[in-house]
Amino acid sequence: MSDETAGATPGFLVWRLSMKWRVAVDRALAPLGLTHAQYSVVATLRGLDRSGIRPSQRELADHTGLEALYVSKLARSLETAGMVERTRDAVDSRAVRLALTARGREVTGRAVGVVHGLIDAQLAPLGGTDSERTAAFVRDLTALLAVPAEGPAARPAG
Known part of the structure; x- marks a missing residue:
């Protein structure tokens, strides 16, 4: 464990890992004109x-x-880039339906390959994508994601 993570709380480590992942995906997808979001x-x-x-x-x-x-903002930017089609719902005029365009399907296919390669590299310390440690990690993350986000209310100072 590095000095910056020694004694760190689980929340801090989850945050750091998510930031590391986001930056890695942003960098890997930049040549395709995509951000992580x-x-x-x-x-x-x-x-x-x-x-x-x-x-x-x-x-x-x-x-x-x-x-x-x-999502609305992202969809509009992806529509401008020619990757997503936004259309009004035939039944609910307030709803906007989304679909990939042909260009969107092509770019997304390439992006998925890039991200899968990144996943393989990031999971190497756990033995790779097919290891038991990775399977346990996925189970733990899934359990944590199932916990409601609402925590105890913050108490006022004093």
């Missing part, structure tokens, strides 16, 4: 499309854990 949108759209689902912005926000307003 944009990747989370297009990669999710790709997976949902393979299941025959064309989500609304709200549904995509719920699926990714991103704020709906942020």
Whole structure:
């Protein structure tokens, strides 16, 4: 353990790991013109499309854990870049449906390959993507994600 993480709390370590991951993905995807946040949108759209689902912005926000307003902003920027198509829902005129364009599918396919390579490299210290340690790590992360985000209310000082 490095000096900067010696004695660190689990919350700090989770935060540092998430920041390290975000920076690594941003750098790896920059040549494709994507950020980590944009990747989370297009990669999710790709997976949902393979299941025959064309989500609304709200549904995509719920699926990714991103704020709906942020998903809307990301979708607009991806639409401008020619990667996402935004259309009004035929039943609910307030809803906007999202789909990858042909360009979006091509770029996302390449991006998924880049990110999978990054995942392999990041998980090497645990024995790689197929190791028992990685499987246990995934189980632990899944258990932590299942805990509601609302913690105890902060107490006023004094």
